[in-house]
Amino acid sequence: xxxLHRVRLSMGTRSRSDETTEAIMHATYRALCExxxxxxxxxxxxxEFDKSKGLLYYHYEDKDDLLTDFLRYLLERFExxxxxxxxxxxxxxxxxxxxxxxxxxxxxxxxxxxQAFFEIRSQAPHSTAYHDLIEQxxxxxxxxxxxxxxxxVESGQFRSVDPExxxxxxxxxxxxxxxxxxxLDDRELYRRNRQHVLRYIDRHLLEESSATE
Amino acid sequence: xxxLHRVRLSMGTRSRSDETTEAIMHATYRALCExxxxxxxxxxxxxEFDKSKGLLYYHYEDKDDLLTDFLRYLLERFExxxxxxxxxxxxxxxxxxxxxxxxxxxxxxxxxxxQAFFEIRSQAPHSTAYHDLIEQxxxxxxxxxxxxxxxxVESGQFRSVDPExxxxxxxxxxxxxxxxxxxLDDRELYRRNRQHVLRYIDRHLLEESSATE
Numbered sequence: 001x002x003x004l005h006r007v008r009l010s011m012g013t014r015s016r017s018d019e020t021t022e023a024i025m026h027a028t029y030r031a032l033c034e035x036x037x038x039x040x041x042x043x044x045x046x047x048e049f050d051k052s053k054g055l056l057y058y059h060y061e062d063k064d065d066l067l068t069d070f071l072r073y074l075l076e077r078f079e080x081x082x083x084x085x086x087x088x089x090x091x092x093x094x095x096x097x098x099x100x101x102x103x104x105x106x107x108x109x110x111x112x113x114x115q116a117f118f119e120i121r122s123q124a125p126h127s128t129a130y131h132d133l134i135e136q137x138x139x140x141x142x143x144x145x146x147x148x149x150x151x152x153v154e155s156g157q158f159r160s161v162d163p164e165x166x167x168x169x170x171x172x173x174x175x176x177x178x179x180x181x182x183x184l185d186d187r188e189l190y191r192r193n194r195q196h197v198l199r200y201i202d203r204h205l206l207e208e209s210s211a212t213e
Numbered sequence: 214x215x216x217l218h219r220v221r222l223s224m225g226t227r228s229r230s231d232e233t234t235e236a237i238m239h240a241t242y243r244a245l246c247e248x249x250x251x252x253x254x255x256x257x258x259x260x261e262f263d264k265s266k267g268l269l270y271y272h273y274e275d276k277d278d279l280l281t282d283f284l285r286y287l288l289e290r291f292e293x294x295x296x297x298x299x300x301x302x303x304x305x306x307x308x309x310x311x312x313x314x315x316x317x318x319x320x321x322x323x324x325x326x327x328q329a330f331f332e333i334r335s336q337a338p339h340s341t342a343y344h345d346l347i348e349q350x351x352x353x354x355x356x357x358x359x360x361x362x363x364x365x366v367e368s369g370q371f372r373s374v375d376p377e378x379x380x381x382x383x384x385x386x387x388x389x390x391x392x393x394x395x396x397l398d399d400r401e402l403y404r405r406n407r408q409h410v411l412r413y414i415d416r417h418l419l420e421e422s423s424a425t426e
Contacts, residue, residue, distance in 0.1 A: 119335040169409040176389025
């Protein structure tokens with residue numbers, strides 16, 4: 001929860017309504033889906049913005065300033081969703097996490113947004129702000145994966161694997177699948193690798209008695 | 214081999230010596246390590262070039278033209294290396310492939326080059342030339358992983374897994390580890406995930422009698 005608190009605190013210094021924030025973030029999402037990271041400009045975001053243009057220019061000096069806030073906003077939403085979903089049965093929760101990252105169906109906007117996400121990630125070595133937010137994002141996923149595996153091991157539903165190492169391995173295969181699928185516009189790879197990951201979880205984590213195959 | 218042939222055929226239309234090609238490619242590598250993809254320009258590559266500047270301007274119209282040739286050059290080298298290494302013992306060959314992609318030690322230039330590589334990969338959705346070369350690169354790795362696993366299954370050294378599905382899973386974990394480690398400048402993650410992948414290969418692929426643990 002401390003991360004969410006920190007995100008809220010850093011969400012811009014000039015006050016604005018939640019509704020304005022939502023509208024700005026939605027316009028940013030649309031612009032990124034449409035143009036990708038290098039060709040997204042403040043003007044292309046303004047073009048997607050259905051409120052006063054001046055409002056957006058008032059809040060942000062440049063594109064990277066706005067995209068940093070956008071990453072914070074996504075991180076906050078991701079954390080809220082994950083906190084809501086993390087209390088159930090460990091196996092179901094783990095499958096739910098895989099489902100969130102590699103959904104069975106992915107529409108054009110979702111795929112294009114993932115492409116923009118990897119473009120932004122690739123900029124982390126050149127920007128401390130991006131680097132820190134990507135790091136928080138990855139740490140959040142890593143710690144949730146570790147927690148759910150830990151809970152499953154403690155309850156006896158999972159084999160006694162090393163939760164952190166196993167989480168790290170699953171984390172890499174999720175990121176690798178997302179990156180490959182987004183880069184090459186390959187939804188079939190998402191579906192194929194989603195099955196591999198679920199099968200790995202069944203075979204490697206589930207105790208024999210609860211294994212589905 | 215047909216891929217290598219195609220790469221050679223498409224390596225520029227204006228004739229130049231191998232030595233010049235090597236020098237141009239080396240300068241491109243240096244510029245990418247130093248500036249990353251967005252800030253690499255033809256001038257920044259020229260600054261790393263120790264031959265006549267005009268030579269470089271003569272061969273290339275813009276940065277993406279040059280980077281496309283650079284990707285072709287890397288692909289050709291990757292294919293030559295892989296062809297040399299793919300004939301030995303399946304287990305050793307597979308470990309060798311992991312070693313090539315997640316080496317135990319990674320110097321600063323190697324890490325920076327991987328960062329630039331993921332920046333270029335992220336541009337694939339915006340450029341047919343990048344898309345096709347990244348696709349050829351991934352298909353090459355995918356087919357070599359599949360072949361070596363197939364050989365291991367046929368010789369009885371590996372369990373009778375589905376070679377293509379298993380290759381796809383290992384491929385994703387390798388790309389995911391490379392991406393995470395490069396994006397967050399995290400060499401420790403490379404070392405950790407390298408161990409996970411090797412352990413996965415031992416546990417999941419090796420027949421009980423030949424397993425190392």
